[in-house]
Amino acid sequence: MSLVFLIFLPIIAAIFIPxxxxxxxxxxxxxxVLVVPVVLFIYYAALVPTTMTGGTFVEELQWIxxxxxxxxxxxxxxxxxxxxxxxxxxxxxxLYSIFYLDKHREQLxxxxxxxxxxxxxxxxxxxxxxxxxxxxxxxxTSISSFLLIGYWYTRDRSRFGALKSMMITVFGGLMMLGGFxxxxxxxxxxxxxxxxxxxxxxxxxxxxxxxxVLILLGAFTKSAQFPFYIWLPDAMEAPTPVSAxxxxxxxxxxxxxxxxxxTPIFAVSGTWVWLxxxxxxxxxxxxxxxxxxxxxxKGILAFxxxxxxxxxxxxxxxxxxxxxxxxxxxxMFKYAxxxxxxxxxxxxxxxxxxxxxxxxxxxxxxxxxxxxLGGLMSLMPVSFTIAMIGSFSMAGIPPFNGFLxxxxxxxxxxxxxxxxLFNMDTLGILFPIIAWIGxxxxxxxxxxxxxxxxxxxxxxxxLPKKAHEAPIGMLISPAILAILVIVIFFIPNIIGDWxxxxxxxxxxxxxxxxxxxxxxxxxxxxxxxxxxxxxxxxFLIGAxxxxxxxxxxxxxxxxxxxxxxxxxxxxxxxLSDTGANRFSRMYMTGYIRSYLVYMFAFLILIVxxxxxxxxxxxxxxxxxxxxxFYEIAIALTLMAGTLTILVTKSRYTAIIALGAVxxxxxxxxxxxxxxxxxxxxxxxxxxSVALFLLVFYHLxxxxxxxxxxxxxxxxxxxAVGVGVTMTLIALSAHANKIFPSISEFHKETxxxxxxxxxxxxxxxxxxxxxxxxxxxxxxxxxxxxxxSMIKLRLTKKEGxxxxx
Amino acid sequence: MRTNDVMLQTVTKVVTFIILMFSVHIFFAGHYxxxxxxxxxxxxxxxxxxxxxxxxxxxxxxxxxxxxxVMSAIGLLLALATASASILFNVPFFTHAFDYxxxxxxxxxxxxxxxxxxxxxxLVVVGVTMTIIQTIGEDE
Numbered sequence: 046m047s048l049v050f051l052i053f054l055p056i057i058a059a060i061f062i063p064x065x066x067x068x069x070x071x072x073x074x075x076x077x078v079l080v081v082p083v084v085l086f087i088y089y090a091a092l093v094p095t096t097m098t099g100g101t102f103v104e105e106l107q108w109i110x111x112x113x114x115x116x117x118x119x120x121x122x123x124x125x126x127x128x129x130x131x132x133x134x135x136x137x138x139x140l141y142s143i144f145y146l147d148k149h150r151e152q153l154x155x156x157x158x159x160x161x162x163x164x165x166x167x168x169x170x171x172x173x174x175x176x177x178x179x180x181x182x183x184x185x186t187s188i189s190s191f192l193l194i195g196y197w198y199t200r201d202r203s204r205f206g207a208l209k210s211m212m213i214t215v216f217g218g219l220m221m222l223g224g225f226x227x228x229x230x231x232x233x234x235x236x237x238x239x240x241x242x243x244x245x246x247x248x249x250x251x252x253x254x255x256x257x258v259l260i261l262l263g264a265f266t267k268s269a270q271f272p273f274y275i276w277l278p279d280a281m282e283a284p285t286p287v288s289a290x291x292x293x294x295x296x297x298x299x300x301x302x303x304x305x306x307x308t309p310i311f312a313v314s315g316t317w318v319w320l321x322x323x324x325x326x327x328x329x330x331x332x333x334x335x336x337x338x339x340x341x342x343k344g345i346l347a348f349x350x351x352x353x354x355x356x357x358x359x360x361x362x363x364x365x366x367x368x369x370x371x372x373x374x375x376x377m378f379k380y381a382x383x384x385x386x387x388x389x390x391x392x393x394x395x396x397x398x399x400x401x402x403x404x405x406x407x408x409x410x411x412x413x414x415x416x417x418l419g420g421l422m423s424l425m426p427v428s429f430t431i432a433m434i435g436s437f438s439m440a441g442i443p444p445f446n447g448f449l450x451x452x453x454x455x456x457x458x459x460x461x462x463x464x465x466l467f468n469m470d471t472l473g474i475l476f477p478i479i480a481w482i483g484x485x486x487x488x489x490x491x492x493x494x495x496x497x498x499x500x501x502x503x504x505x506x507x508l509p510k511k512a513h514e515a516p517i518g519m520l521i522s523p524a525i526l527a528i529l530v531i532v533i534f535f536i537p538n539i540i541g542d543w544x545x546x547x548x549x550x551x552x553x554x555x556x557x558x559x560x561x562x563x564x565x566x567x568x569x570x571x572x573x574x575x576x577x578x579x580x581x582x583x584f585l586i587g588a589x590x591x592x593x594x595x596x597x598x599x600x601x602x603x604x605x606x607x608x609x610x611x612x613x614x615x616x617x618x619x620l621s622d623t624g625a626n627r628f629s630r631m632y633m634t635g636y637i638r639s640y641l642v643y644m645f646a647f648l649i650l651i652v653x654x655x656x657x658x659x660x661x662x663x664x665x666x667x668x669x670x671x672x673x674f675y676e677i678a679i680a681l682t683l684m685a686g687t688l689t690i691l692v693t694k695s696r697y698t699a700i701i702a703l704g705a706v707x708x709x710x711x712x713x714x715x716x717x718x719x720x721x722x723x724x725x726x727x728x729x730x731x732x733s734v735a736l737f738l739l740v741f742y743h744l745x746x747x748x749x750x751x752x753x754x755x756x757x758x759x760x761x762x763x764a765v766g767v768g769v770t771m772t773l774i775a776l777s778a779h780a781n782k783i784f785p786s787i788s789e790f791h792k793e794t795x796x797x798x799x800x801x802x803x804x805x806x807x808x809x810x811x812x813x814x815x816x817x818x819x820x821x822x823x824x825x826x827x828x829x830x831x832x833s834m835i836k837l838r839l840t841k842k843e844g845x846x847x848x849x
Numbered sequence: 850m851r852t853n854d855v856m857l858q859t860v861t862k863v864v865t866f867i868i869l870m871f872s873v874h875i876f877f878a879g880h881y882x883x884x885x886x887x888x889x890x891x892x893x894x895x896x897x898x899x900x901x902x903x904x905x906x907x908x909x910x911x912x913x914x915x916x917x918x919v920m921s922a923i924g925l926l927l928a929l930a931t932a933s934a935s936i937l938f939n940v941p942f943f944t945h946a947f948d949y950x951x952x953x954x955x956x957x958x959x960x961x962x963x964x965x966x967x968x969x970x971x972l973v974v975v976g977v978t979m980t981i982i983q984t985i986g987e988d989e
Contacts (some may be wrong), residue, residue, distance in 0.1 A: 155883060530864040720883040724875070728891040735898050739985050798949040800959055802881030809885060810970070816941050817887075817966075818928055819974040825921045828977035832918070835984045842927060 048104040048118035051088065052168045059161035059251035059713070066154035074153045075143035081166065082135035082511050091492050093372060096125045096547045108178070110230040119174035122547020122560060126386065126473050127171035127295075129300055129544070130393050131503030134294040136166055137522040141401055142286035144519040145408060156196055156284070163189035164290060170299050176225040176235045180218065183263070186296050187214040193291060200784040206279035209614065212567045213266050213276040222265025226514070227256040228310075241263075241309045241554070248313045250411040260303065261320055268300025270358060271328040272349040281343040285404030289344060293350050293400050293712060301354065301389065304361050305552045312365035313554065322362025322461065322476070330479050333486035337493060337594070338601035340401040342413040346396065348437065353392050356454060359480070360385035363457045364553055365465055373556050373563060382549040382556075384453035390544065391446040391533065399494070402432040404500060405519055411509030415493075417664050420503030425514045427524070429499045429633040434527040440491035440587070441580065443482065446533035455480065455576040462661030493594060507692045511602060536610055537567035567826075568796045649766040652774065654720035660761055662773060665780035674714055683709040721805040800838045854903060861903035884972040886942035886967035890974025897979060902970075906986050917979040924972025934953060 057082045066074045092102065101122040120128070139160070146153060166189055169182030188211070191213045195207030225235075231250045232240045240247065247253055264270075269277040280292050284451055292299070304321055329352050336348035364382035366638075367373040405428050406421065421796040422429045438445030441452075458480040462473040505511070546560040557563045571577070590597075606612060632643065656662050687707065689702035707730035714723035791804045791812070803808035809817050850933040858971040871893075897930030903910045 107939075224947050506861045697904070721885070721888070724883060725888050725891065728888060728895050732891065732895050732898060732982075735902065736982060736985070739982065799945070799963075800880075800961055801963070803879060803883060803885070805883070806879040806885040806967075807963075809887065810879075810966050811945055814932065814945075814963075814966060817970060818932060818943075821925060821928060821970055824973055825925055826982040828921060831981050835988050 048102060048120065049106040049116045049652050052084060052116070052118060052172060054085065055161040055164040055168070059158045059165075060822065062157045062161065063154040066157075070148070073148045074157055075146070075314050076159045077269050078161065079136060079139045079143070081161065082132045082139060083355075086129065086136055087169075089125060089132060092120060092125055092163050093129075093543055096120065096122045097560060099547065099550065099561070103174070113177055116169075116175040117179050117236065119238065120170045121551045122544070122549070123169050123302070123386075123551040126390070126613050127298070128168060128550045129297050130298075130390070131164060131167045131171070134254055134290060134393055134397055137397065137525060138290040138294075139471070141289070141519060141522040142284070144516055145286055145404055146284065154195075156193075159189050159192040159196070160290075162285070163193065163296070166297070167295050171302055174237050176229055177239065179237075180222050181224055182715045183221065183267075183299065184215065184218050186291075186299060187211060187218060190214070190280070190296055193287045194280050194358060196284055197282070200282065202279075203282040206276075206282040210276040212618070213273055213614075214324045217263045217266025217273065217493055220259045220266075224256045224259030224263065227252040227259065231256065237306065240395055244310045244313065247310060251335045253314070254316065257314060257454060258320075259308060260311075261317075264300035264303040268297050268301070268305070268354050268358065269328075270324050270355060271331055272610050274328060274332060275614055275690045277351055278339075278344055278347040281341070281347050283685050285343070285400060285407065288346075288398035289397050292347070293396045297350065297354055298357075298389065298393075301357050301361065301385075304358065305385070305548075308361060308365050308552050308555050312368035312553075315369075318362050318366045318369075318646055320362070321365065321460070322359045325355045325358030325360070325362055325484070326476060330361060330483035330486070331355075333483045333490060335489040336603075337486065337598060338604075341663075342406060342415055342418075342498065343400070343495070345415070346400055349395060349487070349490055349494075352483065353396065353439075354478075356483070357385050357388055357392070359476075360388065360454060360457055360752035361552070363461050363793065364549075365462060367553060371465070377456055378455045379556070379563070379565055381457035381460065382553045384450055384457055386545045386548045386552070387537070387541070387567070388447075388454065390451035390540065391438065391530070392449050394526045394529045394533065395435040395445070396524040397449060398431055398530070399435040399439070401519075401523035401526070402428050402435065405515040405523070406515060409510065409515050409517070410512045411562065412507075415497050417503035417504060417507035418498045420499070421512055422499040424503070424512045425499070427514060427520055429495075430496045430521045430695055431527040433518070433570070434530050435523075436491040438494040438530045439585065440488045443569060444534045445530050446537070447530075449534060449537050449569065450696070452571070452576050452580065453567070453578050455484075459575060462583050477579070481583065483589050484579075484583045484642050485590070488583050488593045489594065492587070492591045494738070496591075506642060524717055534569065537569075541565065541567055612848055642760065645763050645767050649763065649770050652770050653766075656773060656777070661781065663780035664776050676713075679709050679712050679716070690823070697738070700734060700741060704730055704739070707733070721803070857903045860871065861899055865896045865900055866890055868899070872896065872906075875927070877964075879967060880961060880963065886970030887974055890971040893971075893975050894978035896980075897975075898982060901982070901986065906983065910983075915979075917976045917983065919976075921973045921976030921980065924976055925968045927972065928969030929965050930963055931969060934962070956967075 062074060062078065065077050067402075085620040095102070099122075102118070106116040106117045110469050139157075142156070142160075146156060166182045166185035170179060170186060173179040173182060191207045191211040194210055198207075228240060228247070229235050230246050231252050232243055267271040277292060279296065281288055281293065308317075323567055327462065328679075332348045332355060334350035336345050339345045339348055360381050361377070364385060367378040367381060370376060370378050374381060382746045403413060405425070406418065409425065410418065410421070412418065417760060422675045423792070426557045434445060437446035441447050455477070503512075541563075542560075546557075546565075549563050550557040550560045552760055564838040589615035632639075684708055686702045686705040690699045690706075692700065695697050707726065709722050711730060788804070791808065795801050795804050795807050799811045801811070807817060866887030869872070872889045872892030875884035875892060876886060877884075897913065898910065900912070932943045935946070936942060938944075938946075945962045945966075947959060947963070949959050
């Protein structure tokens with residue numbers, strides 16, 4: 046149970062954060078938070094020796110056994126890699142945020158609670174072996190991301206970005222849930238391991254293709270692939286630590302994780318290879334091209350993240366193609382999976398450091414607009430060094446880790462060009478070409494990011510603040526990442542053995558049974574081969590194009606905004622908003638009487654048509670109890686009361702008559718020996734009469750002269766219809782006794798099972814305790830609703846919309 | 850014009866206690882005979898409503914200085930905690946526990962975790978009913 050418990054550790058810690066924030070305000074709350082990811086990181090790191098030899102850990106906690114839903118923490122090479130990323134980058138980001146967010150001005154308790162929720166959710170995503178809980182954690186990451194993007198919720202852009210990311214990722218999540226349900230129907234299990242074990246049979250199933258497409262939709266929306274990437278640039282409204290953590294290192298990689306995890310199941314399909322590799326590559330080139338259009342530092346990084354995610358995605362697609370090759374371990378295909386995982390690690394290191402630098406620049410100069418920046422090299426030398434290391438690694442220049450994975454990426458792309466299945470022999474040649482173009486643009490925007498910020502002339506009058514180097518605490522985290530960038534370049538094979546190979550054997554079990562079988566050796570120098578010449582070409586063309594960037598960058602402004610994907614999203618939101626609004630206004634009149642008319646009309650329609658279709662109407666006069674004097678008297682009282690309500694001129698009379706009707710019903714309960722109901726009815730009636738009197742006291746006098754209710758034919762028809770319907774139900778229910786009554790079961794078990802004597806009450810608290818629980822929740826919500834309607838009424842001056 | 854409510858007030862002073870005692874009785878009786886948290890809560894609420902009718906909201910607020918919103922929240926939490934406590938004992942959500950104890954004064958008594966849940970229901974019912982009546986009543 047401890048592994049499952051560890052997933053929840055951050056959420057449990059989150060409970061104490063508001064308390065710590067309120068009570069201990071001299072110490073930055075972040076210091077307390079920092080303990081959580083650090084402890085988790087050390088714990089998961091201690092598991093690496095087992096996973097690197099192919100060992101796994103499984104622990105299970107039952108959640109809803111009757112529906113076969115459980116929390117299953119399953120740690121193999123892939124999960125442990127992601128867990129280490131989440132906790133490792135998480136620790137650095139928390140450390141960074143301590144210096145980034147002011148402890149007096151910011152609402153730190155909100156921030157860290159959301160962040161810890163996210164941490165739990167993300168750990169849950171990468172460790173769950175159960176489809177349903179995986180989905181649960183998946184949506185929880187979307188929700189915590191929504192909260193974090195909207196952290197500065199008074200800004201319009203923050204709220205817009207938060208909503209956009211939520212709409213797109215939750216849409217994808219729902220699609221994915223559909224895919225999961227199909228998978229579980231196909232395989233008869235929710236366990237991913239068991240599904241992988243029966244992968245060959247799944248391919249035969251008619252739902253296979255649906256499940257594939259739906260799950261890919263989930264992965265593509267989350268990992269910001271084309272055309273769903275549009276949420277990620279708007280998500281940059283979040284505080285920079287969040288962008289570095291969620292929108293670069295971890296959450297956007299959930300889609301990558303999903304594709305990697307399901308590769309063993311779907312690799313058998315050509316569609317999977319095409320879609321994952323194709324969309325990935327398209328995303329890579331598209332986003333790297335548009336990164337140069339951005340003027341905002343974080344905008345550049347957002348597009349670059351999208352592009353790099355596309356790159357990893359493409360590699361995963363190619364690693365799935367290895368399934369279709371004979372002896373893939375002898376060919377170049379063996380590099381794809383390794384390159385994907387390796388680049389994932391590298392990307393987390395260099396992009397994390399770059400985001401933190403963008404945050405530092407923003408923090409110390411007051412702007413992220415690259416047109417206002419420049420010449421910061423001499424003012425912020427440490428930041429500049431870190432930024433340069435990160436950017437050069439991203440551009441694929443040695444001696445930084447990005448060079449190694451970029452080379453392997455090109456190798457894999459060349460491999461797919463020679464692939465002979467699924468029409469790859471004709472179209473496959475496009476892959477290395479597109480990859481090369483994408484890499485050229487990657488090279489340019491990496492240089493654009495670092496040199497337009499730090500080189501050139503300093504423009505102090507354009508900056509809101511006087512620029513200076515960041516405090517040392519803020520530099521620690523990006524510096525650690527930058528050091529990793531260099532260290533990984535020199536020890537790639539150690540990282541490979543510890544982290545990459547175990548993950549690869551989890552992604553490609555059809556090629557590598559154990560991590561030791563992954564016969565990939567990374568070397569910085571690998572001879573004069575095609576990849577190296579391609580790299581040299583990238584450097585050369587990239588350098589020339591970067592040199593002339595100021596001349597052709599204006600060309601980007603020629604793309605019309607109106608036909609972009611963003612405009613499509615905006616229009617869809619606007620249309621659905623106004624459309625839904627107009628549709629609702631058609632029937633939402635604001636009068637309860639209209640709603641009652643709808644409800645009763647549908648009640649009559651549905652019940653009567655069911656009666657007719659199933660021919661259920663029946664009257665059975667045998668076995669009836671005799672009607673006595675009391676029944677007749679009460680029924681007459683009841684009718685008299687009802688009639689009084691209809692004909693009276695005064696509201697007070699109507700209320701009291703309504704009370705009389707209620708008490709008469711209570712008397713019926715007494716006669717029919719239902720003391721619980723009778724008691725409840727009596728008290729309810731008393732209180733509601735008092736309530737009615739209170740409420741009606743506040744109602745405006747409609748006219749000076751009180752009038753009788755007018756006769757309306759439509760209402761009369763519906764009233765009579767409801768009466769007839771209910772009578773028919775009662776009669777038929779008495780005549781058709783299809784099922785034996787459940788009360789026998791209750792009678793037998795009420796004492797033995799529930800240790801009670803009063804069946805009604807035992808039903809309430811035990812047999813159907815869930816119902817009661819939700820009922821009191823509804824009750825509480827109603828109470829809150831009434832308070833907010835009465836106490837928190839907006840005055841007319843404040844207007845209706847918060848975005849005024 | 851002030852209405853003369855001496856009689857109502859005098860009667861209320863006595864009757865309120867009777868209703869309150871009865872509501873407690875009904876509440877505890879629930880498991881074996883008619884009653885329970887819901888009806889007990891309603892009875893308590895009706896006793897307070899009677900007080901409000903006889904005197905006025907401000908006076909009643911002074912007599913019973915309870916924040917009913919907090920009361921409903923505590924009730925909800927208690928119900929949820931009772932329901933979830935079963936998870937700690939590794940049995941499904943909402944499994945109740947009971948046993949028989951020999952208590953001084955009461956003799957052999959059955960103690961049931963459903964009672965705790967019912968206390969939650971009781972608090973929510975009283976809390977929400979009073980919240981609604983108080984808010985509407987105070988509204989100008």
